[in-house]
Amino acid sequence: MQDTVAVVNGLCLVGNEFVKANVLLENGVIKEVTKRELKADEVLDARKCLVLPGFFNSHTHVAMTLLRCAVEDVPLMEWLKTVWSIESKMKEKDVYVGAKLGIAEMIKSGVTCFSDQYFHMDGVARAVEESGIRAVLGYGMIDMESEEKREKELREAESFINEWNGRCNRITLSVDPHSPYTCSKDLLLISARMAEEYGLPVHIHVAETQDEVRIVREKTGKTPVEYLDELGIFNYRTVAAHCVWLSDDEIKLLARRGVSVAHCPVSNLKLGSGIAKVAEMVKEGVNVCLGTDGAASNNSLSVLGEMKFAALLQKFRLSPAAIKALDVLKMATENGYSAYGLRGGKIEVGYLADLVVLKKSLSYTPLYNPVYSVVYSSYGFEVRDLIVDGKILMNDGKLRTMDEESLLDEAESASLRLQEGFSRPKV
Ligand SMILES: [Zn+2]
Structure with missing residues (x-):
């Protein structure tokens, strides 16, 4: 009892x-x-x-807390280069520490559930299990058209699913092909089959930047949304993160296919990606939820913060009446849960x-x-x-399941090791 x-x-x-x-x-x-x-x-x-x-952070990469403020105020390509080179040094124990840091931060800012896509996901799952928070977790697959990489990524994703399936009642699993531009057609098709076989939601980045739309169009002759729809990615419960660059027809298509959109306003602003047409999505009946994205591009994991930005951006784009506070509050709560099929x-x-x-x-x-x-x-x-x-x-x-003081020390020493070779401001 x-x-x-x-x-x-x-x-x-x-x-x-x-x-x-x-x-x-x-x-x-x-x-x-x-x-x-x-x-x-x-x-x-x-x-x-x-x-x-509680608030639902519907799109993040929680262990990226360890990269927070590692590189700022530089052009996007330079930012990505530094982020990738630090990530390449991350081991599972780093992901575990970064996840604990992010989870503690989320608990303190009112988040009860988050959806995470990253690598070394066992580290994130262990942190979720120990901390008591709820999460939707998926291994982020990227193959860049390489068959060898594709097989390795699929093995990783499946072994994570098999390892954690039914192990913790607070963990829901998802199938996470990273995006239509970093995944080959084969990887996307197999991801769709995997979602069907395991009965899991799909979590994917879609139409985040204009460059992505151009690349996908050059490769396939279609927009990212049309392309993914054709491959069957939207046949399941799908959450599409970002969706900054959508036409009105694509918004209608997402609404028809029951695809949820994880809107990440702060990350989209910080990386200069653009402003999603959220008011139009709400009007068409798309289930919009809110995400922070990783802490490297936010820099916080606060859904409270995202709510205000989400509202202000639509007011700025259209008019002060373009979006209602109650709609935004639902994006931060029930829409996140229902996006991933949770009754919360x-x-x-x-x-x-x-x-x-x-x-x-x-x-x-x-x-x-x-x-x-x-x-x-x-x-x-x-x-x-x-x-x-x-x-x-x-x-x-006061946190009951985590020791905040020792967490700060653990995270600081993990980041020092990861940032070797990068200049770090003296404090
Ligand atoms: Zn992301």
Whole structure:
């Protein structure tokens, strides 16, 4: 019998509104949402707090925390060269340390689940298992048209799936061909078959830059979206990250095929990729969720931060009324969960017991409308408690499953070794 947790006296997001309610969590799900008094093994008093479904970081490469600020303020090709050369030195133990750092950061900023695509994924999975967070994990496959590399990548992806299938109830697996320009046609076709065989979602980068669209067009005569659709990549539950450069017809196609888009506004701005047509996607019925991308191109893993950027960019592009705060809040919560087929992101009986408690602090005062406060006024210091799978991972700002101090030292020494040969500012 699992312990029960009750979150009481808080202003809870139920449906589209904040209402005073008590929430009972049992066996990893929400058991009751009620006005009556609740008893539980542990009771969190959320008086003067907002209680929301936890945030979902729908596209990241969490171990890239170790590359954060390693190279800044240079042209894209120079940035990529440094990032790749540091990554080439990363071993599984580095990925494990980088993942722990990123997970601790996400827990502290209200994230209950993230979707990750990288290499040495055993390191990420171990960090997820130990920390108590929830995740969707896939080995990122790249073959650059080489048959030898393709076979090696497919072996890696399959052995990761077989190793972790059913091992941890908080880990969902995915099939992750990196993108239509770094994967051969064969690799994409086999990825689609793999998704069908294992019944897993597909997570892939799509139309991130204008260069990518040009390369795919030159290679195939089609846009990235048309090409992937033709190869059957959209026949499954697919999450397409970025989707910055889409035509109106491609947006309609994604909506028709039920493809979710992981919008990564900060990364798109920082790498100069462009601004995705999110307002149009929402209007056409595309399920848009939010991602930070890796910390090297963000530099934080804060979904709260992405919410504000996502809203502001559409207001800047079109008009202040182009996108509503409630839509953006859903992108950060329930849309991420549903994109990957998880029954979470809502405070409703039967949904996953993944919650965040935000303090009604300076930045939320006065509290006219909590939806506006969370989307437009958050810094991150408002995050007080975090619950995943019915377990309290952070209480009153203190992590329960991770040692923050030793994590800082571990990550600092891992990054020093990785950055040998690169100039590092004196601090
Ligand atoms: Zn990415």
